[in-house]
Amino acid sequence: MADFKPSRVLVTGAGGRTGQIVYKKLKEKTDQYDTRGLVRREESKEKIGGADDVFVGDVRDVESIIPAIQGIDSLIILTSAVPKMKPGFDLTKGGKPEFYFEDGLYPEQVDWIGQKNQIDAAKAAGVKHIVLVGSMGGTNLNHPLNSLGNGNILVWKRKAEQYLADSGVPYTIIRAGGLQDKEGGIRELLVGKDDELLNTETKTVTRDDVAEVSIQALQFEEVKFKAFDLASKPERVGTPTKDFKALFSQITTRF
Numbered sequence: 001m002a003d004f005k006p007s008r009v010l011v012t013g014a015g016g017r018t019g020q021i022v023y024k025k026l027k028e029k030t031d032q033y034d035t036r037g038l039v040r041r042e043e044s045k046e047k048i049g050g051a052d053d054v055f056v057g058d059v060r061d062v063e064s065i066i067p068a069i070q071g072i073d074s075l076i077i078l079t080s081a082v083p084k085m086k087p088g089f090d091l092t093k094g095g096k097p098e099f100y101f102e103d104g105l106y107p108e109q110v111d112w113i114g115q116k117n118q119i120d121a122a123k124a125a126g127v128k129h130i131v132l133v134g135s136m137g138g139t140n141l142n143h144p145l146n147s148l149g150n151g152n153i154l155v156w157k158r159k160a161e162q163y164l165a166d167s168g169v170p171y172t173i174i175r176a177g178g179l180q181d182k183e184g185g186i187r188e189l190l191v192g193k194d195d196e197l198l199n200t201e202t203k204t205v206t207r208d209d210v211a212e213v214s215i216q217a218l219q220f221e222e223v224k225f226k227a228f229d230l231a232s233k234p235e236r237v238g239t240p241t242k243d244f245k246a247l248f249s250q251i252t253t254r255f
């Protein structure tokens with residue numbers, strides 16, 4: 001046992017809503033993982049505890065993320081452009097809120113260039129597995145999320161997914177359904193393909209469950225070179241998923 005070394009993992013977007021769950025869960029498994037986080041801003045670093053293993057860098061600037069990526073075995077990508085609601089929306093007056101992306105932080109820059117930079121840097125550093133968390137809906141160019149803030153977010157995310165699948169680096173692409181901030185580990189998880197789950201009643205998943213799946217993905221060969229949609233049954237319907245090997249064995253799709 002003396003020469004056992006925990007696997008070195010970096011989670012990017014570690015200050016984000018799912019990223020910080022992944023970072024925390026990984027840090028609880030010191031016997032298995034030597035964990036690093038990457039955040040864009042010092043304040044995000046403080047938010048997740050400010051440890052020395054949290055690097056500050058911007059995925060749009062490849063040089064700034066190389067120190068975090070050097071020496072890791074696996075990378076979990078949880079960065080994403082974040083739409084902001086235009087001020088002045090009043091829920092009580094009805095209507096629809098409008099969204100925008102900040103200058104320079106459009107999906108093209110964050111979800112395409114930013115993810116491409118991470119994949120390129122990881123490949124150059126000899127990273128053995130990249131887990132990319134994306135979104136369901138990418139098969140439909142007219143998906144409403146694409147018109148949000150004029151960002152075409154699903155288009156750019158899918159372009160990055162394709163780039164990863166073509167990179168030659170072992171990968172896992174998790175396309176999550178609508179994310180919920182609810183307790184994880186208590187629902188039956190569902191995997192699918194080609195956005196088929198979007199035509200069912202089960203098209204949401206908790207951020208906690210997405211975080212768990214992205215960590216479990218590090219452990220099973222079955223899920224390498226695979227891409228899949230992820231949702232869950234409602235609570236108390238079905239059997240909570242505990243056997244991730246069995247879940248991953250259901251996935252047949254490479255993209």
Ligand SMILES: NC(=O)c1ccc[n+]([C@@H]2O[C@H](COP(=O)([O-])OP(=O)(O)OC[C@H]3O[C@@H](n4cnc5c(N)ncnc54)[C@H](OP(=O)(O)O)[C@@H]3O)[C@@H](O)[C@H]2O)c1
Nearest residue numbers: 013015016017018040058059079080134135176177178179
């Ligand atoms: N919302 C949904 O219902 C839904 C559904 C399916 C899939 N998804 C996808 O699931 C993933 C996780 O979503 P989430 O809501 O948990 O994420 P989130 O809270 O929006 O976090 C995204 C993170 O990316 C970071 N980031 C943005 N630009 C960056 C840059 N240039 N350099 C470094 N970091 C940068 C942000 O940091 P800053 O705060 O510092 O910018 C933020 O911490 C995303 O890919 C999302 O699109 C979401």
